[in-house]
Structure formats: C-alpha cells, structure tokens
Amino acid sequence: MTLQVLWFVIIAVLWTGFFVLEGFDFGVGMLHNFLGRNDIERRVAINAIGPVWDGNEVWLIVGGAGIFAAFPSWYATWFSAGYLALLLVLVALIIRGVSFEYRGKIDRNRWRATWSWTLTIGSALVPLLLGVALGDLLAGLPIDSSAEFTGNFWNLLTPYGLWVGVTLLVLCQLHGATFLGLKTDGVVRRRGVSVARVAVWPALFLVIVFAVWTRALSDAPGWTVVFLVLTVVGAIAAVVFAQAGREGRAFAATAVAIGGTMASLFASLYPNVMVSSTSAANNLTVANTASGDYALKVMTVVALVLFPLVLVYQGWTYWVFRARISVPSSVADAPTQESNPA
Amino acid sequence: MSQLDLSRIQFASTTIYHFFFVPVTIGLAFLVAILQTKWYRSGNDEYRRLTKFFGAMLVINIAIGVVTGLVQEFEFGMNWSQYSRFVGDVFGAPLAMEGLAAFFLESTFLGLWVFGWKILPRRIHLLTIWLVAVGTLLSAAFIIAANSWMQHPVGYEINAVTGRPQLNSIGALFTNPVFVWGYLHVVLASLLTGAVVMLAVSAWHLRRASEVALFRHSASVSLATLIPVSILIMLVGSHLGVIETRYQPMKIAASEAQWNTCQPCSFSAFQIGGGNDDQNPTKIIQIPHLLSVLATGTWNGQVEGLNELQAQYEQEFGPGNYIPNVFIQYWSMRVMAYLGALMSLLALWGGWLLFRRKLESSRAFLFVATWAVFTPFIMNTAGWMLTESGRQPWIVQGLMLTANGNSPSVSTAEVVISLAVFLVLYAALGVVAVFLQLRYARRGLELEHDDESDSDADPRVPALTY
Numbered sequence: 001m002t003l004q005v006l007w008f009v010i011i012a013v014l015w016t017g018f019f020v021l022e023g024f025d026f027g028v029g030m031l032h033n034f035l036g037r038n039d040i041e042r043r044v045a046i047n048a049i050g051p052v053w054d055g056n057e058v059w060l061i062v063g064g065a066g067i068f069a070a071f072p073s074w075y076a077t078w079f080s081a082g083y084l085a086l087l088l089v090l091v092a093l094i095i096r097g098v099s100f101e102y103r104g105k106i107d108r109n110r111w112r113a114t115w116s117w118t119l120t121i122g123s124a125l126v127p128l129l130l131g132v133a134l135g136d137l138l139a140g141l142p143i144d145s146s147a148e149f150t151g152n153f154w155n156l157l158t159p160y161g162l163w164v165g166v167t168l169l170v171l172c173q174l175h176g177a178t179f180l181g182l183k184t185d186g187v188v189r190r191r192g193v194s195v196a197r198v199a200v201w202p203a204l205f206l207v208i209v210f211a212v213w214t215r216a217l218s219d220a221p222g223w224t225v226v227f228l229v230l231t232v233v234g235a236i237a238a239v240v241f242a243q244a245g246r247e248g249r250a251f252a253a254t255a256v257a258i259g260g261t262m263a264s265l266f267a268s269l270y271p272n273v274m275v276s277s278t279s280a281a282n283n284l285t286v287a288n289t290a291s292g293d294y295a296l297k298v299m300t301v302v303a304l305v306l307f308p309l310v311l312v313y314q315g316w317t318y319w320v321f322r323a324r325i326s327v328p329s330s331v332a333d334a335p336t337q338e339s340n341p342a
Numbered sequence: 343m344s345q346l347d348l349s350r351i352q353f354a355s356t357t358i359y360h361f362f363f364v365p366v367t368i369g370l371a372f373l374v375a376i377l378q379t380k381w382y383r384s385g386n387d388e389y390r391r392l393t394k395f396f397g398a399m400l401v402i403n404i405a406i407g408v409v410t411g412l413v414q415e416f417e418f419g420m421n422w423s424q425y426s427r428f429v430g431d432v433f434g435a436p437l438a439m440e441g442l443a444a445f446f447l448e449s450t451f452l453g454l455w456v457f458g459w460k461i462l463p464r465r466i467h468l469l470t471i472w473l474v475a476v477g478t479l480l481s482a483a484f485i486i487a488a489n490s491w492m493q494h495p496v497g498y499e500i501n502a503v504t505g506r507p508q509l510n511s512i513g514a515l516f517t518n519p520v521f522v523w524g525y526l527h528v529v530l531a532s533l534l535t536g537a538v539v540m541l542a543v544s545a546w547h548l549r550r551a552s553e554v555a556l557f558r559h560s561a562s563v564s565l566a567t568l569i570p571v572s573i574l575i576m577l578v579g580s581h582l583g584v585i586e587t588r589y590q591p592m593k594i595a596a597s598e599a600q601w602n603t604c605q606p607c608s609f610s611a612f613q614i615g616g617g618n619d620d621q622n623p624t625k626i627i628q629i630p631h632l633l634s635v636l637a638t639g640t641w642n643g644q645v646e647g648l649n650e651l652q653a654q655y656e657q658e659f660g661p662g663n664y665i666p667n668v669f670i671q672y673w674s675m676r677v678m679a680y681l682g683a684l685m686s687l688l689a690l691w692g693g694w695l696l697f698r699r700k701l702e703s704s705r706a707f708l709f710v711a712t713w714a715v716f717t718p719f720i721m722n723t724a725g726w727m728l729t730e731s732g733r734q735p736w737i738v739q740g741l742m743l744t745a746n747g748n749s750p751s752v753s754t755a756e757v758v759i760s761l762a763v764f765l766v767l768y769a770a771l772g773v774v775a776v777f778l779q780l781r782y783a784r785r786g787l788e789l790e791h792d793d794e795s796d797s798d799a800d801p802r803v804p805a806l807t808y
Binding site for chain 2: 047050051052053054055057058061062064065066068069070071072073075076077078079080081082083084086087089090091093094095097098100101102105106147148149150152153291292294295298299302303306307310313314317320321
C-alpha cells in the first residue's frame with residue numbers, strides 16, 4: 001500500500017470514527033428536548049454525553065486537517081465549492097457547541113428552553129449538511145480541468161447527496177436513541193428505547209436504498225461492496241435488537257450501521273476523492289491531489305505514535321464515565337419546579 | 343469592495359475574535375492548574391473554591407475558543423483555496439499534528455476534569471487539568487509553527503512539476519527562529535492575559551471586601567505570574583523584532599515609518615501625520631539609537647528604509663507595491679509596546695503592595711487593576727495586526743501574494759453573506775459570553791452550592807454538570 005492510499009484510509013477512518021462517536025452526540029442533541037419532558041430529564045440526556053462530546057468533535061477537526069495536509073487540492077476544491085453549505089455547518093457547530101456550555105449557566109426556564117432549541121437544531125443540521133457534502137464527492141460536482149468548482153449553491157443539492165444527508169440525519173438520531181438506552185436510567189432510558197424501536201424502520205429503508213445507489217455510482221473495486229453489505233447488516237441487526245430490547249447490542253448495531261455508511265462512502269469513492277460531473281478527466285483522485293512522500297511519511301510517523309495513544313485515553317474516558325446517568329434520587333421524588341414548556 | 347478584500351476582512355476579523363479567547367484559555371489553564379496543585383498540596387479549602395471558580399471561567403472561554411477555531415480551519419479551504427492548494431504540502435502537516443497531538447488531549451481531558459471531580463482519585467484529577475494546560479501549549483506550538491512558515495518559509499523545496507513548495511524538513515519548521523521566538527512571545531502573552539484577567543476579577547472582589555481571604559490568594563498567584571511574565575515578554579518581543587528585521591525588513595521599517603535607510607536610527611515615541619502617502623510625518627520625542635537597538639540589537643545598527651526595500655523587491659519580484667500599511671504598522675507596534683510597559687508597572691506596583699501587605703486596602707490599585715482587564719486583549723490584537731499586516735502584500739513571504747491566494751469559485755455575494763453571518767453571530771456570542779462571564783465573575787461563588795446538591799448520589803455517577 002502506498003503512503004497516498006494509506007492516508008486515504010486514515011482519513012476514511014477519521015470520518016468514520018467521527019460519525020460513530022459524534023453521531024450519538026448529534027442524536028442526543030436532537031432528542032433531548034423531546035425525550036426529556038422537564039429540565040432535569042433533559043439534563044440527564046445532555047450529561048450522558050457531557051464528558052465526551054468535545055473530544056468526539058475533534059475527530060472532525062483532525063479529519064478536515066488531515067485532508068488539508070495529505071490531499072491539499074481535494075481540501076481546496078471541496079471546501080471552496082461547498083462555501084455556503086459549510087458556512088451553515090459552521091453556524092450549526094457553533095450554536096451547538098455553546099449551547100452545551102451556556103444552557104446550564106442560568107437557572108431560568110426561558111434561558112434553558114432557548115439553548116435547548118439551538119442544541120436541537122444545530123445537532124440536526126450538522127449531519128444533514130455534512131451528509132450532503134460527503135455525498136456530493138461521489139455524485140459529482142461541476143469541476144473544471146484546473147480543479148476549480150464551476151457551479152453554484154444549487155449544484156450542491158445533488159439527489160444522491162441529499163439522500164446521504166437524510167440517511168445520516170436519521171442514523172444519528174437512531175444512534176442517539178440507542179445510546180440513551182444504554183447510558184441512562186429511568187424514564188429517559190425507557191423513552192430512548194421506544195424511540196429506537198420506531199426509528200430503526202426508516203433507517204433500514206434509507207440504508208438499503210443508500211447501498212444500492214452507492215454501488216451504482218461507484219468506480220471502486222468490486223470487493224468494496226463488503227462495506228455496503230456490512231452497513232445493511234448493521235441496520236438489520238439494529239431492527240432485531242431494538243425490537244428485542246437488547247440495549248447494548250442495539251447500540252453496537254447502530255454504530256456498525258453508521259460507521260458502515262461512512263466506510264462505504266469512502267471505499268466506493270476510491271480511487272477518486274471528488275468526482276467531476278463535467279468530465280471524468282477532471283476527477284480529483286488520490287494520486288493527483290496527494291502531498292509529497294516526505295510530508296506523508298512525517299505525518300504517518302506522527303499518526304502511528306499518537307493515534308493509538310488517543311484511542312487509549314479516549315477509551316479510558318468512556319470507562320471512567322461508564323455508569324448510567326439517572327435523575328438523582330433526591331430530585332426524583334420531589335415534584336419538579338419546572339413547568340413543562342415542550 | 344472586491345471578493346479578495348472581503349475575504350481578507352473576514353479572515354482578519356474572525357481570527358482577531360478567535361484570539362480573544364485563546365490566550366485566556368492558555369493562561370487560565372495554567373493558573374487554574376496551579377491553584378488546584380496548591381489545594382492538592384495544602385488541603386486548604388480556599389484553593390479548592392478558587393480552582394472551581396476560575397475553572398468555570400476557563401470552561402466558558404474554551405467553548406468559544408474551540409468553536410471559533412473550527413471557523414479558522416474551514417476558512418483556509420473556503421476562502422483561500424489557491425493558498426491551500428499551494429501550501430498544503432507544508433502548511434497542512436502542522437495543522438494535522440495540532441489536531442492529533444493537542445486538540446484530542448485538550449478536549450478529552452477537559453471533559454475528564456469537568457465531570458471527574460467526584461469520580462477520579464484526587465491525584466489523577468489534578469493530572470487532568472495539567473494535561474489540559476499542556477494541550478493548550480502544544481496547540482499553540484503547532485499553529486505558530488504554521489504561521490511562522492508564512493512569515494519566513496523554511497524546510498521546503500519547490501516541486502519542479504507543480505511549482506508548489508514541498509516539505510523536505512519538518513525539523514526546520516520547529517527550529518525556524520521566527521517560530522522559536524514568536525512562540526515564546528505568544529505563550530508569555532497568554533500567561534499575561536490569564537494573569538491580568540485573574541487579577542482583575544480578584545481586585546473587583548477585594549474592592550467590595552467580598553471573600554477577602556480567598557481573593558488575596560488568587561491576587562497573589564496572578565501577581566507572582568504577572569511580574570516575571572510582563573518583564574520577560576518585553577525582552578522576548580524585542581528580540582523577535584531583531585529576528586523579523588532579518589527576514590521581513592519591510593515589517594520593521596514600516597512599524598517605524600522609516601522611509602529612508604538610517605544609521606544609527608532613532609525611535610519616535612509618537613508621530614503626527616504619516617501613513618502610506620506621507621513620508622515626512624512630524625515625529626515627537628525622538629530617542630536616539632533606540633530603533634537601531636530594537637531592530638538590529640546593536641547600538642549603531644543600520645535599518646533599511648521602505649523606499650530602498652521597495653526598490654530591492656521590485657528588482658527581485660517584479661513591479662508592484664511591497665510596502666505594508668504603514669499606519670497600521672506604526673501604531674499597532676506602539677499600542678502593543680506601551681500597554682505592555684504599563685502592565686509591567688501595574689505588576690510591580692501590585693507586587694510592592696503585596697510585599698507591604700497593603701494590597702487589599704489600596705483603593706487606587708484595586709480600581710486600576712480591575713479596569714486593566716481590557717488591556718491584554720488590545721495588546722494581543724495589536725500584536726497580531728503588527729505581525730500579519732506587516733507580512734502584506736504577501737500571504738507567504740516571498741512565495742505567494744495575498745492577491746493570488748483567494749478562492750476563484752467563491753462569488754463576492756457569497757463572501758458578503760458569510761461576513762454578515764459571522765458578524766451577527768459573533769456579536770451575539772460576544773454579548774452572551776461577556777454577560778455570562780461578568781455575571782459569573784461577580785456571583786460565581788454564591789452559586790457554588792449547586793453542585794453539592796447531588797452529593798448523596800452514587801459517587802461513580804457523573805454530576806449533572808450541564
């Protein structure tokens with residue numbers, strides 16, 4: 001395997017890891033306002049991801065910076081092409097990030113309700129928009145022979161891109177529901193489990209269509225179909241375990257489904273990194289966008305040393321905070337002071 | 343205004359905004375780690391309360407620093423695609439390493455620190471805040487290495503086929519003299535910012551005689567930091583000036599509005615007039631030899647003038663205007679340096695009062711120290727304007743002009759939209775952040791009991807922090 005291919009794989013791993021981890025944070029963000037009927041229940045949901053969401057989001061930062069470093073021309077074309085869409089992603093990420101921190105800082109209903117809504121909207125927009133942007137890589141955008149995007153905002157809304165966006169949105173929501181089933185206790189856990197039981201069906205439908213459509217668009221070697229199969233198997237397993245009320249396995253299944261979706265996207269994209277709808281000769285590929293061997297070699301060494309370390313301490317964080325979160329017993333019996341704004 | 347101008351305004355304003363929060367984060371992370379270490383060692387509960395109090399301010403700042411930092415990473419590709427394509431092979435590597443080495447460390451251990459108070463053993467919990475502090479330092483190292491490469495490109499060769507720079511020595515990026523001294527300068531500026539913020543909040547409370555015993559501790563810790571830091575930063579900054587004269591003579595000549603080569607050169611305290619079209623401003627209070635000392639480190643050093651440099655650059659790079667905005671250079675340098683000197687005086691004044699045990703009774707000092715809170719932010723902004731505007735018209739010194747770095751596929755209308763969105767969003771965020779921090783800085787200690795409410799719960803369960 002050449003260094004260029006290795007870095008394509010590393011980037012695929014980073015984006016896959018991002019959606020497997022941050023995916024449930026997005027889901028919890030979308031669901032907390034509805035699964036929590038009062039403030040303390042909403043806080044239980046938010047605090048289930050509290051210690052980890054920030055670290056999970058770093059996967060996106062590194063995924064983006066990795067493309068910049070290893071495939072500068074891909075980064076340049078993709079990010080400038082998606083200008084307004086990425087602006088929206090940034091707005092969503094910003095309001096979502098500050099919502100976590102600000103929501104609890106003032107103990108007033110309207111203050112908290114406001115930040116709950118920004119958290120909900122931000123958490124839904126990011127996977128939807130990133131899904132469209134990722135789908136566009138494979139669906140193809142108008143790109144000329146000097147690797148410049150020649151379209152406008154409406155060209156970004158490819159049917160396939162939109163399908164990937166909606167698929168990721170629903171998968172994230174489902175992933176969040178199974179996560180709450182696994183990581184909380186009491187009413188939030190029960191509601192998470194029931195949401196998952198319903199949400200698995202549209203997720204399964206979306207994933208099956210995604211798999212067929214992706215294969216139809218792909219130039220990649222035939223064996224990469226295993227990722228698509230894995231994705232569908234994950235979605236089916238999610239249906240089975242969600243109906244059976246097996247929380248741990250249901251979460252593992254949704255993790256496979258969402259991770260498989262991302263892995264399939266990248267595997268099916270190879271050897272391209274951005275398809276040009278103008279002419280196949282203008283496709284950006286792993287080979288024609290990669291940095292020089294020296295830069296890739298340096299980064300490979302750094303990644304090989306640091307990445308396992310990151311996995312160890314992030315894994316340790318999940319171990320430290322493995323306990324289920326529930327409404328504290330001192331609060332559970334007392335009538336809550338909050339009215340129910342939802 | 344062109345798409346290029348708008349892109350420049352957007353990048354400059356989002357960066358300046360981002361850097362309001364970054365130095366507070368770096369500085370406070372260290373100071374909070376010191377407070378917690380003192381608590382760990384002495385068992386004195388006052389230090390625990392201070393740790394939590396300033397820790398909460400740290401967390402508010404990190405949140406905005408992180409989300410506005412994301413904007414910076416995206417903007418390279420969104421607004422500066424030609425630049426990104428051109429430099430990615432070199433410039434991308436430190437950015438990717440920053441994520442792997444620093445951001446993961448910082449955010450993972452911040453989560454552990456915030457939620458781990460009752461779960462982690464005390465020693466491990468102390469370690470987590472120190473790792474957050476180390477993470478912030480590492481992150482600054484990588485990004486300054488990348489920025490220093492734009493000021494003084496090293497460790498690369500031009501690829502004969504693509505015509506783009508290619509990395510050939512990663513070590514050169516981190517031994518670049520502009521990086522070594524620039525990084526030290528930024529770290530000291532961050533410590534200064536954190537220390538002044540902590541001092542100002544402490545002074546505010548001491549003026550109202552609220553929790554005097556508590557805030558005497560934090561005032562001492564911040565002064566003990568501020569005294570050495572505010573003096574060191576001037577020495578390091580002045581040496582950085584000498585380095586920059588070597589690699590970016592335009593930057594330094596412009597910061598003195600020195601149009602013609604001089605030897606020895608005097609430094610003007612102020613000037614009236616001046617700017618890009620006026621080569622004969624009225625200079626007020628000229629200090630002989632001082633510019634020679636600042637720019638070259640020697641008593642009689644020669645400083646090349648803008649006109650001579652312009653002629654040299656035209657010969658080397660072809661016709662064009664290679665002189666940065668002289669007005670911005672001249673005044674940003676003075677704002678930074680004069681305020682820096684005032685901070686040293688403030689620190690020494692506070693240190694003397696502390697030594698005489700009169701700190702909490704000196705109304706004048708406490709008043710000045712409270713209002714000094716704005717100073718580091720003005721200094722930091724001025725410093726970045728000096729360094730970034732002084733690089734113009736280059737985006738990478740000697741290799742690429744800013745005018746050739748923007749994104750051809752992005753329309754003017756799109757940049758107008760994004761600029762408007764950022765202005766509105768950042769203004770709103772700023773208002774909320776300032777409101778929350780002021781509210782918290784004043785009342786934070788009264789709200790403490792909140793997190794004791796679930797003390798009867800299972801200690802393995804994380805507290806409902808959010």
